[in-house]
Amino acid sequence: MKRFVSVMIIIAAVLSVMAGCSSGKSPEKKNDTLVIGIDDKFAPMGFRDKNNNIVGFDIDMAKAAAKKMGKKVKFQPIDWSTKEQELNSGRIDLIWNGYTITPERKKKVLFTKPYLKNSQVVVTLADSKITKLSDLQGKVVGLQSLSSAADALDANPIKSKIKKVTEYSDNVQALNDLKTGRLDAVVIDEVVINYYMTKEKNTFKVLKESLAPEKYGVGVKKGNTELLKELQKAMDEMNKDGTSAKISKKWFGANKVLD
Incomplete structure (x- = not known):
């Protein structure tokens, strides 16, 4: 009987080790x-x-x-x-x-x-006639899906006047579509667009009215x-x-x- 119990204890110990290893x-x-x-x-x-x-x-x-x-x-x-x-x-x-x-x-x-502080802002092409939030009426706007940009836009009355909101998996795609004319504007983190504006001078402009201040x-x-x-x-x-x-x-x- 004692031998049987000992064998069972050993088997249990081996199975325990194997289970631990199987987790990878x-x-x-x-x-x-x-x-x-x-x-x-x-x-x-x-x-x-x-x-x-x-x-x-x-x-x-x-x-x-x-x-x-x-x-x-x-x-x-x-x-x-x-x-x-x-x-x-x-x-x-x-x-x-x-x-x-x-x-x-x-x-x-x-x-x-x-x-870190940040704000959600609206960016357009440098030569765009859009200069204030109210100018987004009837326009196509892009943003990153399930981001705070979406929350900020949803909280602003201008959202109901926008023709269409297109969501992207990342900001790079949204900015690319802005440059090709598929979008009229993009809602984006201020720290992000500030970086791109230093890399692509005279390409974008940011509206003075921000949508929402936030913190990371x-x-x-x-x-x-x-x-x-x-x-x-x-x-x-x-x-x-x-x-x-x-x-x-x-x-x-x-x-x-x-x-």
């Missing part, structure tokens, strides 16, 4: 690496350079934070329209790429303190308060020791990081 990812590896979900076409926050390397303001910020946390970092390009699902499924640990803090998103994820934060899975606390500590240290300011000056030419 050891606990040590998961705890040691932060998998960060990004939109890799969201310059200057996170995008691919001419060598196809993922770079950007948020990329540098995430790397610096991970270093302070004693962790490795892996950037995982995702479909931005499914970002919360990716986070809650466990496929990514953080959403960190120009992720706007909104009341609706607070119901789905935990947020760090805001670290890092998204953490609901219930994972330990990771949130650890990350926030690292980000606070980056503000104090000048790391955040240095990264901001690299990408924006000035320190725009919120304390």
Whole structure:
């Protein structure tokens, strides 16, 4: 009988080890690496350079934070329209790429303190006759799907007067359609269009009236308060020791990081 029990214990132990291996990812590896979900076409926050390397303001910020946390970092390009699902499924640990803090998103994820201000603005071609929001009446407007740009437009009375709103998987496609004349205007993050305007001079103009001010934060899975606390500590240290300011000056030419 004792021999039988011993054999059963051994079998149970072997099955347990096999189950752990079948997951394909050891606990040590998961705890040691932060998998960060990004939109890799969201310059200057996170995008691919001419060598196809993922770079950007948020990329540098995430790397610096991970270093302070004693962790490795892996950037995982995702479909931005499914970002919360990716986070809650466990496929990514953080959403960190120009992720706007909104009341609706607070119901789905935990947020760090805001670290950067932004606004949703309307951009047109430089020679466009559109000069104010009311000029969008009867026009075709583009924006990134399931983004805060959509929320900002929905909240503005001009939305009901627009002829058509076309949604895109990323801002690059929307801006390309603006340049080819398929769109009359694009609703986009101010930090994003400011970057493109430095790269493509005299191509775009931004209306003086913005749709909505907002702030960026890092998204953490609901219930994972330990990771949130650890990350926030690292980000606070980056503000104090000048790391955040240095990264901001690299990408924006000035320190725009919120304390």
